[in-house]
Amino acid sequence: MAAKSAKASLSHEERTVEEPRNEGLHPVILNKITRVNDRIQLYKLLSKNRTNIEFLAGQWVDLHVPGVEKAGGFTIASSPRDGIADSHGSREPFVELAVQKSPENPAAAWLWQPDDQILGTELKIRIGGSFVWPPKNVDRRSISRVVLIAGGVGINPLISMLQDIQQEDSDLSPLEVEFLYSTKLPTNSASDNEVLFLQRLLDWARSWNFESGSRSKGRLDLFFTGTWDGSSLTPETTLTQKFRGPRPPHTHGNSGADVEPRVSAQVGRIDEAALRKSLGDERGRSSSVFYVCGPPDMTDGIVDWLQQQDGISPAQVMCEKWW
Secondary structure: HHHHHHOOOOOHHHHHHOEOOOOEEEEEEEEEEEEEEOOOEEEEEEHHHHHOOOOOOOOEEEEEEEOOOEEEEEOOOEEEEEEEEOOOOOOOOOEEEEEEOOOHHHHHHHHHOOOOOOOOEEEEEEEEEOOEEEOOOOHHOOEEEEEEEEEEEHHHOOOOOOOHHHHHOOOOOOOOEEEHHHHHHHOOOHHHHOOOHHHHHHHHHHOOOOOOOOOOOOEEEEEEEEEOOOOOOOOHHHHHHHHHHOOOOHHHHEOOOOOOOEEEEEOOOOOHHHHHHOOOOOHHHHEEEEEEEEOOHHHHHHHHHHOOOOOOOOHEEEEEEEO
């Protein structure tokens, strides 16, 4: 615990000194701020002069803001394709950041100033990080399943990965994606849009086409661990229905069983039963990869458990912790 506390007290640049980084700084313009809830905002940073911002899904930025000596570290939540101008010049390259209100973090505190005081400001970013999709030194064509496990704002790199997977070239085989997302709700009456990236996840999970006798290509499991304001959560059945939306068409295989609903929700943390379900069939585990990002204790516990399971090698499990 002492070692973790010591690391948590370091600045972003000190904690990540051994991580790969681009050499140069890229100028960007703070173009848009979107309030998610009272604790989280989205920031759209447009590339100055429309030059491309090249990065891999899962990477972060060193963010340099005016008047703050040390860079802040924030994970990119947008797709790598968003950083590239289109051939017609109609889309300006950008990166999107989701930043939690943190008065003790100077760069985050600067971003949480009134919008009219900071919109249009030129900032500078440097891309870095090794927690990326596709995984390094692995042939993408050898992967058939991806399991993404997020806790709280640990969803940021994983939502970038999910979007990148959705936009993959058609010559690559489709992936089966399992997404486990554990988070608190602002209140027990929170809407989809008040939970970071929940609407994007729901749209993704509901978009898959169901074919007779086949399993869905995507599944989303939600775990609501409480509320920020202390209000009681609605009963699990009600909560599940609230976030699931319309059920898929009834589809029967040889057993006559319905295909599982593509979205589930429950009150509580990601437990062993949920993790075991995410492993899938043992015969397919060798072609699976697992990404875990969340608070240190959660990340350590899940990574340790995954690496001990039959058919899973440590190299198949990747993680990142934010302090």
